[in-house]
Amino acid sequence: MNAPTPSRPAVDRAGRTVLVVDDDRGVREALSARLRGAGYRVVIAAGGREALQQWDAVRPAVAVLDANMPDMSGPDLCRWIKERGESESAKVIFLTGASSPSPEYVARCAQFAGADRFLTKPYDGAQLVALIDELSQSAAGAVA
Numbered sequence: 461m462n463a464p465t466p467s468r469p470a471v472d473r474a475g476r477t478v479l480v481v482d483d484d485r486g487v488r489e490a491l492s493a494r495l496r497g498a499g500y501r502v503v504i505a506a507g508g509r510e511a512l513q514q515w516d517a518v519r520p521a522v523a524v525l526d527a528n529m530p531d532m533s534g535p536d537l538c539r540w541i542k543e544r545g546e547s548e549s550a551k552v553i554f555l556t557g558a559s560s561p562s563p564e565y566v567a568r569c570a571q572f573a574g575a576d577r578f579l580t581k582p583y584d585g586a587q588l589v590a591l592i593d594e595l596s597q598s599a600a601g602a603v604a
Contacts (some may be wrong), residue, residue, distance in 0.1 A: 464590065473498060473499035473500050473596070475501065476500055476596045477500070477501045477503060477518055477519065477520040477521055478495050478500045478501070478502050478503075478521065478522045478523070479502075479503050479505065479507060479514070479520035479522070479523040480503070480504045480523075480524050481504075481505075481506075481523065481526060481529070481532075481534075481537065482524075482526040483507050483512075483526060483529045483530060487506045487526070487581070488506070494514070494588070500557035500596075502561055503520065507529050507530055507531040507532060508525075508529055509529065509531045510571075511523070511525075511532075511537055512532075512537070512540065512577070519549075519550075519551065520550055520597050521551065521595070521596040522550070522551045522553060522592050522596050523537075523538075523541060523550060523551070523553070524553045524588075524592070525537055525538060525552060525553070525575075526554075526555055527554045527555070527556035527569065528557075533569075534556070534575075535569045535570065535572065536572070536573075538552045538554070538570070538573035538575050538577060539574065542573070549598070551576040551577075551595035551598065552573075552575045552576050552577075553575065553576065553577045553578070553588075553591060553592070554567075554573070554575045554577070554578045555583060556578075556580060556581060557580070557581045571584060576595055577591055579591070
């Protein structure tokens with residue numbers, strides 16, 4: 461059994477919701493399985509407009525957004541989240557393909573939109589879970 465170390469305390473993921481928004485069903489399913497396996501409650505949306513419809517009922521600690529979706533871009537959805545005054549209580553991570561359009565361009569868009577972090581697909585699952593742990597703890601602290 462791995463005991464928590466002082467530099468990496470155990471994270472209580474129970475009751476923390478992650479909203480996964482991606483137009484690629486395979487990506488949604490893989491992310492959902494990984495995050496559920498880590499102990500998070502996961503809600504999925506196939507696009508930005510579906511995420512908007514679910515937002516108030518879901519109230520996620522972290523939203524993982526695809527940057528490029530046909531119905532609403534990740535940056536537009538992120539701006540909507542942040543303009544609602546949810547910058548502290550909901551954190552945003554962008555995921556995007558390495559060539560769509562370019563990681564540098566999407567990183568600038570994510571930063572401009574107010575995203576908290578940015579990862580390029582393919583991503584390291586353990587790194588993503590650790591990032592969500594970090595952001596969900598800071599989001600929980602903002603609400604407490």
